[in-house]
Amino acid sequence: MSINRVNYAHLLTKPNPKHLDSLMRFFDSGKLQPSEFGYGVEIEHLPVHNGDDSAVTYWEPNGIETLLKRLSPFYDKEGEYWENGHLVGLNRDKVNVSLEPGGQVECSIGIFHAPDDFNATYESFRGQVDHIADELGFRLVNYGYQPVTSFSDIPLNPKFRYEAMNRYLGRIGSYGPMMMRCSASTQVSIDYTDEGDSIRKMRVGTAIGPIIAWFLRNAPYFEGRENPYPLLRQRMWDFMDPQRTGIMPGLYSPNFSWETYAVDVLSTPLLFADLTHTPEKKDSVPDGHVIAWHENAAEIYPDRALNQYEINHVLSMHFNDVRMKNFLEFRHWDSLPEDRARRLVDIMFSLYYNAENLGRLTSYFDGLTQLDVEAAKSAIQANGAEATPYGQPMEFWQEFLGLEGLLSDTPGDQRHPDVFQA
Template identity: 25%
Template sequence: MARDQSDPTPIESRAELVAWFEKGCKPESDFRLGTEHEKFGFYAYDHAPVPYDGPRGIRAILEGLQARIGWEPIMDGEAIIGLADPLGGGAISLEPGGQFELSGAPVATLHETRSELAQHLDALDAVAAHFGIRFLGLGHSPTWTRAETPVMPKQRYGIMRRYMPTVGSRGLDMMFRTSTVQVNLDFASEADMTRKIRVAVALQPVATALFANSPFTEGKPNGFKSMRSEIWRDTDNNRAGMIPFVFGDGMGFERYVDYALDVPMYFVKRGDHYHDVAGASFRDLLDGKLPQLPGERATISDWANHLSTLFPEARLKRYLEMRGADMGTSDMVVALPAFWVGLMYDAGALDQAWQLVKDWTDEERQALRDAVPRQALAAPFRGRTVRELARDVLAISTEGLKRRAKVEGGQDETAYLAPLQEIVETGRTRADVLLERYAGEWGGSVEPVFETNVL
């Protein structure tokens, strides 16, 4: 998330929380896609992580980028923690361990996503190269211990760092050692949102398998194809996971509001200060009965900020976020939105995808989710493998992109699915390729990944 919200408009009722979601509905002609990705900075000469402070640290990169691209600084106290496009486009932010994130602007086509990514990486490289810094596209940091990983100076992360170990065993690993790529997509109505979030949650494990790219931890294979996805299985199950309620009768904005109200809060932001209320109920804040802040009432920004602390496999805000994929190299960054846009932004494709998943049970969806971190495309499902399932889903996405017919330079958007087509055809994820090279030409060393997976 680029920055926390600061809208002081008071909220008086649960109905207003539902109305907040309803305002996200827009006509199909206004649909946009926004791609977000995180990457690990490292020093080229020794592959060490990049701290925040110092003449060659992350702060120096942010300041250099600010001077280069003219975006406005996002501050947390005296610390610059990101940059925002003053024209309302994209934003740059920092994840807890220094993962450098671009939250892309809402754009109309995947061609624009590709151009945005190239421009961002060119600008970042122009600044970072001066400091001997490069960026790594993996779903999990491959060599650094948690103790070696830097800590970013953001108040909300301090609150999360204290709270996470009380609700799961892997929360700190999630914060400091994982990176993802995701896409944010629009919906036209409550019914459209419901259809899309159901397809998104059901097929998120397929995306996890296709994008599996985190097989190393602390310099050796960790036994998983997607360690990032495995970590999420025990981070905080009150706010993460496969949210089976979305498949129940009566799913809609109101049902998601009730889910969000049941998830404990992290913080309440007032001015520039983050009040630690970890474990408290948003219902108490709504009623003015929060023990840590007696008499304080909920605002629009409190609601938006609280929603940003929910981490299901697909997340609802005023748009839908697809959250199942490991970060990868540049071609995979664009392949992720291509995969989901093909499924979600063509009515025929969305219907085909729904027909594919509509009779899956809660138990089947969960079993699929549990299997793919370790097995990826080889995971079993209904007498087949995820590879075979992924082939079917990818075919639906391809046809959806063809029907969108967004052409630039004689090329439609299906070209961005090429890396996924190769993965399905060969049965080898990016994690499989890395493990093969580790066991072969790399001679049991992880260090070459700092050359092969550079953005």
């Protein structure tokens, strides 16, 4: 997939050295000692009507906008986020509520420093939001894709970036509008000690992420029918936009570095530019939003060091399997209910924060190439439970990665009993 990127990247303006330095400093700011390591969890929820399990949209009466307004007294007033005159986000200590394009409700929680810290905070969020949603006639479910409603029947929420992303991703890939409107994920973020540690964790995480995703898969439905894909989320992202998704190009090269990652991000068209925190653009771009399908950061942002808001936006327009910020964000998994999300946290702690386990994985995958990882992903997608990624059966990986007790049978068995009884 990286070939497509190389073919036309030379047509773009080279990264601005000041921007490159900004990203390098940002990555460096994330270095922590192991005693300081924490984690964050993002869970996206699909809103469905109680009567027929169809999708609840942002705009409908008693829909997602109403939910946020009813939920807002539980959050900090100064943490509210509005766009186009509509409420689209809430914030309080350790909890941020935001919206994905189709009105999926995302709960980002952390930073936590022990696995046990997850449950109480998430349960508090669910206790408040579930009560309000029930009064409005709907509920939030944890699936990787809407159980009944087609993407074509779900309007976008009012956030500026999603209109640009919809127009762009709808033209270059097979699943862009579907992913945006109907999918939901669970993501876990972890820390690193230095550049080498971050790259080691990125490589291991990219290699084993699809395997863990198989055992945690939670997308029994696709476009109102039984999902035919062993890994629907991977299927959508692998056919999305090769210049900003999938495996980070060069990740398994001995010369890969933070600079490699930063150059790649800064060389890629932004798709959408958020200039709301760029003072120099206040007069020329009053609303602070620009579609940038062809322009990279050097062509949009001023010739100076990027501020943290700008850095976060630039990095957020890349969607690799493992994303680099001033922490590492692992993005492989479908939306998971609380017990399975907690199990995922336990797995992440065991594999990445246990030096012996991380060393074992690093040694096992020594010499791995990007083609090896692509082959493993394809094998799981093609053969499911019969796949042998990296030459080993799924039973081996279940034991090797500590995944005992997780799903290993057919996607149909993932159905929640109270959703979509066909």
